[in-house]
Structures are given as structure tokens and as C-alpha cells.
Amino acid sequence: MIHVGSDGVFTMKDILLKNSLLLLSRFLQKHYGQKTILLIDEYDVPLDYAYRSGYYDDMVGLIRTLFGAAFKTKNSLEFAVLTGCLRISKESIFTGLNNFKVYTVKDVRYKEYFGFTDVEVRQMLEYYGFSDQYDVVKEWYDGYLFGSLGIYCPWDVINYCGDLRDGSVTEPQNYWVNTSSNIIIRKFLSRAKTADRNDIEQLGIVQK
Template sequence: MVETNDRKLPVGIQSFEEIRKGGYLYVDKTDIIWQLANRGKKYNYLSRPRRFGKSVLVDTLEAYFMGKKELFEGLKIMQMETEWVKRPVIRLDMSRAGAEPESLKGYLDYTFQEYESLYEIETRGNSPLATRLIEIIKTAYNKTGLQVAILIDEYDSPLQHSWKTPLYEKCTAIYRDVFVILKSMDKFENFIFITGCTKFSQFSLTSGLNNLSFIGFDSEYAALCGITKEEAICYFKPEINKLAACKGWTFDEAAMHLSSYYGGYHFSSRNKVDVFNPFCLINALADSDLENYWFSSGTSPLLSKFEDDIKKRLKDFEYCPIISDTLETSDVTDGGAELVLYQLGYLTIKGYMDGIYLLGFPNSEVKKSLYETILPVLTSEAEQ
């Protein structure tokens, strides 16, 4: 827990319930969340870089679908939601599934057992995982009379780790076998929401859902994850003032330095809203300092697999054109360095014209991390 001016900042906290019950500062996105859940599409995939608040978003959706009205008191959604239906929810966090077929199957088996216990389904350990998931969805629907919300967080985590290894085909086979049933369960499902950093379409979860909408470039969701400049000023004025005092800056200078170091993300050609990485911004305001928080929290295993291409094209990444269809629809395994760097958050949208996106570094923290820290580390590892 970090306290700033007697205000509690949610450093590292991914539980919406803990944030609300613990009195932590919460940047209210619930109006956009309500629109997504009630006016959006039924099958959704949102890609955002690591540490961008995807898990908090999934947790908030879970609380909403479970009808936990008390957690939303005082938030924008209270002006929009009137029924607060307590809907059955099936949630999977694939970041807990490891990188090997056995750990992936083990995680799904354990999680399915929890839902089988909840809905009093006789566990059949020898039954295929897909059969068990079908039974869970049907039973949840039959026992409640309500369609099920299915939330899958960090779907690509096992695939990022296993790609370009002998384990990848086995992992994708599990995805294909288990999750292809979601399409056939349509009448039992109310809403499906999937998050990840990258897009692995071939042989993976998304290949079985050809009706899945990729909403990562939609203008209405450009600020669904992350914190806008306006939100930073509105919600964190005392913390920005404290940073300014510590550094000998004016308020405006502190805001400018924060934006230069942690902001600069854009996710839509039609909505140019400037977005901060929330993990970095909140840590910086908690510490009243500007540190390299994003790199310090880890890197994607995909970077090492594109190392040669990245090093050859370093000078290209300041202003990097890419065809819109390539950026918006291509599988990360079929693209080049610019595609993987965009999906991982090292590049962002700088402009758009006539079907061409212009990519570049979002901010100085990311640029410095890639040039001074990440690539030297990858090179050192490759030489060992």
C-alpha cells in the first residue's frame, strides 16, 4: 500500500473489489464499461500492451455481471444501470496457465473443477476439457435461467512463451479443442470478452470464434484501458503537485514530464486521445519520481524471437509506416518487427492517412528501455 497526501494509490492491485473496499483511488471508466457490456458486440477481443490495466478491467466486468452493485456506488455506471442482474460468470486467467501443454491442461482442469463444484456437476476427470466446459456453461444457464458471461484474461500468455518451441503446436491444439465450443454455445452466452497483448489467430482461441470482434482499434474504446491526460489532471492533482514540489517544477512542468515519460499512447486512427501507461503513471506518482517502471516489471518472451529483425531496423522505428490491414488484422507470427513492437507497446500510432498508419515510440521511457536496456540484454543472452 502506498499513501500520498492521505490518498491511497492502487500500486500493483488488480482486484476491483479490493480497490473499492480498500478506499484506493479509482479512475472511473464504468460508463465505457457499461456501454461495452450493454451496447457493444457479443464477442470481443481487446489487445493492449502489458501493464495497461486489462486485468482490472476484466475484474470490473466480473463484478458488474455478478451484480455487485455495492462496489459501484458513486461511479458513473450508477446513472446507467437500473437492473443489476446477478449473471453467472466463467472467468479464466491464462497468465496462470504456464507455457507447457501439461501446465495449460492442469490449469484448465483445476479451474473447471472449481466451476463444477459451484454448479454441483459431477467431476469426470477423464472427460475431455471441451466436454466439461460445455457442461459448465449449460448447467450455469439451466440453474440460473440466465445467459453466461465468459471472461478470458491474457489469452495469449502461454502462446507467447511457447511460440517457436516444440511445445507451441501442442498448446495451440489444446486451445483449438477447448475453446472452439464457445461458438456452438451461443444461445447460452450473454457476453464474451477476451484480452491479450498479441494476436495469435492461427490454431488458437480466436480461430474458433470467427465472429469475434477485434475492438482494439475502435475509437469508443481508445481510452478504456490506460489513463488520459485529462483523467490524470482530474484524479491525481495532489500527487502531481507533490512531484512538482519534490523536483522543483511547476505543476504544468510536472504534468509535461509525466506525459513525455509515460504517455503518448494512441490506439485509434479516429480518436487521437493521448493515453498514459497506468502502471507507470501510478508508480511514478506514488514515488514522486520518474523511474523506468515498465521495463523493471518484466518483458515479453516474444522480443527475443524478433531480436535480429529489431536490431537491423532500429533506425526505422522513429517513424515507421505500416499498412492498416497489416496492423489491424495480422497474426503476430506473420508480421515483422514493427507489428510485434506495436502489439507489445514499444510502438504506438503517431498518425494515419490513406490506409497507412505511422508508428513511433510513445514516450522516452519506452525508447530508452529498448535502446539502452532490452536489446543489450537480448544480445548478451544470445551470445552465451
């Protein structure tokens, strides 16, 4: 089913690849005797990479088939959770799937699960003995608003605490800045109308 070449590269037939999540769910359900829960983080990252590398249509086809096969099964799947920056749309790669709910940064439900809350950050800093760094952490990393709740970027907070423990830095860093590409956004802005660009630019303006 899966072939490993002399160069260490894994290859498999397309039919196996496209049904891999479905098969995994079935195997886990059979082994443990209960339905599985699929957690897929940053589902749109492969789409972004494919867009930058020139095989976007092929990746869309793969993900549409991969997710479609896995999410439509009722015997082995309890539910699935996907996270990503691109909004899930019934008209895109999720054609044929209509039993899902989208939660965005504007929604109140689950707002505390999109990052670290202020209480959690205070607890973390106290645990590691960095309570005196609270004001710095809040100024640098308390940058999200989900529903009506201010949320800290987990990646930044964790890395800053780690560097403080190691003694490798004394000043906060932009840890998140190099974790993703903005090429799709830049191309969108280059083609957008002036009114659209102005609306997007307003998102980056802090209201006093």
C-alpha cells in the same frame, strides 16, 4: 473430476480441461438464470510462455479447443471479450470461429477503454493529493495512442501513485518493463528482412 495429489498439485482429465470454460458458462447461466459474459485478459500470455518453454503447439491445441467449445455455445454465452498483444486471427487458434470483431490500436471505437485518459489521470492525482505530479506522470506514462486519443499506461500510473502514497519512491519508475517477455519479438526481428526491421524501428521513433 479434479484430483489433488499429496504434493498439492491439481490434475484433471483432458476432456474436462478442454471443456472447463463451457461448463463454467453453463453452470453460471443455470444458477443465475441469465447468459454469461466471458472476460479473458491477455489470452496470448500462455502462448508466449509456451513458445519460450518449448510446448507451443500443445498450448495452441489446448486454447483452440478451450475457446472453441466455450465461444460456440449459444444457450449460455451472451458474448466474450478477449484482450492481448497478438492479433486475433481466424487462421490461427480461432479456426472455426467467424462471429467476432477485432479492435486494434488504430480503431476509434472503445479507444478510451484501453487505458487511462488524461481526464481520469488528473482526477486520480487530485484525489490522492498529487496534482503537482501531473507533468511528470504525463511525460513518463502518456505513451499510447489509440485511434486519435492519447492513453496512459494504467499499471504505471497506479503503481507510481501507490509508491508516492507509501513514500517509497520520489522518482517515476518503469513499472511495466518487467511484466512481460519480448522474446517472440526479438526472434521475429532476427529473421525479418531489412525493410521490415526498419519499419518496426520507426514505431519507436517519436515524431516531433
